[in-house]
Amino acid sequence: MSGRSPQTFEFPAWPQFDETERTGLQRALEQGQWWRIGGSEVDTFEREFAEYHGAPYALAVTNGTHALELALQVLGVGPGTEVIVPAFTFISSSQAAQRLGAVAVPVDVDLDTYCLDPVAVEAALTPRTRAIMPVHMAGHFADMDALQKLSADSGVPLVQDAAHAHGAQWRGQKVGELGSIAAFSFQNGKLMTAGEGGAVLFPDAEQYEAAFLRHSCGRPRTDRKYFHGTSGSNFRLNEFSASVLRAQLGRLASQIDTREQRWPLLESLLAEVPGVVPQSRDERNDRNPHYMAMFRVPELGEERRNALVDALIERGLPAFVGFRAVYRSDGFWETCAPDLSVDELARRCPNSEALTRDSIWLHHRILLGTEQQMHDIASVIAETVATA
Numbered sequence: 001m002s003g004r005s006p007q008t009f010e011f012p013a014w015p016q017f018d019e020t021e022r023t024g025l026q027r028a029l030e031q032g033q034w035w036r037i038g039g040s041e042v043d044t045f046e047r048e049f050a051e052y053h054g055a056p057y058a059l060a061v062t063n064g065t066h067a068l069e070l071a072l073q074v075l076g077v078g079p080g081t082e083v084i085v086p087a088f089t090f091i092s093s094s095q096a097a098q099r100l101g102a103v104a105v106p107v108d109v110d111l112d113t114y115c116l117d118p119v120a121v122e123a124a125l126t127p128r129t130r131a132i133m134p135v136h137m138a139g140h141f142a143d144m145d146a147l148q149k150l151s152a153d154s155g156v157p158l159v160q161d162a163a164h165a166h167g168a169q170w171r172g173q174k175v176g177e178l179g180s181i182a183a184f185s186f187q188n189g190k191l192m193t194a195g196e197g198g199a200v201l202f203p204d205a206e207q208y209e210a211a212f213l214r215h216s217c218g219r220p221r222t223d224r225k226y227f228h229g230t231s232g233s234n235f236r237l238n239e240f241s242a243s244v245l246r247a248q249l250g251r252l253a254s255q256i257d258t259r260e261q262r263w264p265l266l267e268s269l270l271a272e273v274p275g276v277v278p279q280s281r282d283e284r285n286d287r288n289p290h291y292m293a294m295f296r297v298p299e300l301g302e303e304r305r306n307a308l309v310d311a312l313i314e315r316g317l318p319a320f321v322g323f324r325a326v327y328r329s330d331g332f333w334e335t336c337a338p339d340l341s342v343d344e345l346a347r348r349c350p351n352s353e354a355l356t357r358d359s360i361w362l363h364h365r366i367l368l369g370t371e372q373q374m375h376d377i378a379s380v381i382a383e384t385v386a387t388a
Contacts, residue, residue: 009316009373014365015193020250024243034239036060037221041242046199048249052167055176055201057208060237060245061215064163064185067198068096070235071159071181072131074202074211077102081130082338083159086116087325087345087352089135093161094326098336102130105338106326108349112280114138114294114359117351118146129156136165136175138292138361139191141285144170144178151180159183162201164291166191167256171284176201186241191255191289191364192248194241252289259290259367262374266293266367269378275299275385292361294322295381300388302357308388309360315380318366322359325352 028034028041036042042060050058061067077083083097087106094104107120114137121132132151134142151158160182162168162175175182184190186197202208213220214232267278279294297305305321312319326332327345338345346353366377 009366009369009376011318011365011373012368014363015188015248016251016255017244017247020247021244024247025240028239028243031239036236036239036242037216039239039242041239041246042237045242045246045249048246049199050176050201052174052249052252053176053182053201054174055182055203057202057205058176059200059202059208059211059215060242061198061200061235062237063196064183064187064190064198065092065096066215066233066235067183067185067200068092068133068159068161069099070211070215071183071200072097072100072102072133073214074181074207075131075157075159077130080128082126082128084121084124084129084132085326086133086135086137087327087349088114088323088355089137089161089326090163090323091326091329091331092163093133093135094332097131097133098332098334101336103128103336103338104326104332105129106345106349106352108351109137109355110143111351111354113140113142113282114279114355115140115142116147118143118150120348121147122150125154125156129154131159132156133159133161135161135163136168138279138294139164139166139168139289140279140281141165141168141170141288143282145284148178148180157181163187163190165289167252167287167289168285169287172286176203179203181207186245186248189363191291192245192252194244194248197237197241197245255368256287256289259364260288262367262369262371263288263290263293265371266374266377269374270295270381273378273382273385275388276381289364290367291364293364293367294359294361296355296358297360297385297388298354298358300358304388305358305360308384311384311388312360312381315384317377317380318363320361320363322355322361325349325356328356
């Protein structure tokens with residue numbers, strides 16, 4: 001797969017910024033208070049982010065992993081409890097539970113959408129299950145109809161890992177309108193970013209207030225005598241990051257509009273390439289922000305898939321191998337892993353095993369490119385796959 005000249009692709013840069021971010025940073029600087037307790041940028045961003053996603057409350061935090069930890073802690077996740085997570089996801093989904101002393105229980109995903117399989121979730125429920133964590137993979141919602149019913153029937157709450165799903169909609173409902181806690185990431189590659197950062201949406205005031213206390217070392221807003229009401233940590237977002245995120249939020253909708261126009265074209269072109277299977281879309285997911293352009297090459301196997309990604313990078317595409325099933329990383333087994341072997345988990349998660357071997361993703365900035373570039377991308381993938 002070598003010997004070809006690199007393709008010249010001039011995709012839009014990421015992150016994107018303009019005078020709006022510069023103005024925000026200057027505004028945060030000149031207010032003279034650079035942390036959230038004395039400033040106004042974080043408070044304002046939280047209101048704007050909550051409103052955009054249809055949630056009553058939002059709490060900005062230091063990063064997306066902390067957002068998940070805090071969400072789980074508010075629900076009582078800790079030692080002696082279990083959290084069901086997708087086997088195919090970035091490992092923060094499982095580590096957030098494990099850091100709290102809970103056992104992370106990986107279950108399989110749907111092979112078409114790459115999202116949590118409700119049937120597998122139901123089979124994994126035990127009296128110790130404290131939370132179910134659907135991950136909206138690449139911006140595509142998990143089957144929230146089935147998962148909400150399962151949650152209602154079992155009494156086990158959902159925590160949406162929405163790190164990929166800024167601005168997504170399920171049957172016309174935004175992430176914050178679905179009645180469950182949702183956690184977001186603003187890491188450098190995400191759909192809106194301040195380099196790092198995160199946020200948690202809450203459906204009610206009690207959960208929000210509990211989270212606020214714990215994200216600020218257990219200290220009430222008005223405390224002046226160091227009466228810390230709970231245990232906690234410092235997950236507070238700073239004013240500079242919030243000012244950047246306000247600017248990023250302002251252009252999110254138009255970026256999603258563009259990606260929603262480009263992906264159907266690229267998907268149709270990829271579907272015509274022998275050996276390539278694009279991530280499919282449930283029609284109930286009526287707005288997908290497309291954090292990643294994902295597809296599979298099922299016949300290659302992991303080693304040849306890896307070589308294919310290297311070749312795509314050589315041809316000028318921002319390509320990456322898909323996530324590894326969480327139980328196939330040493331970090332998963334360091335603490336609070338289930339009492340099952342890797343082989344046992346692999347037998348329970350055949351779809352996650354397949355995606356570990358054969359999935360590829362392209363950075364979402366390609367979907368901000370032109371229609372012609374979608375044709376060029378598909379041509380490069382077709383040529384490269386043909387010789388893989």
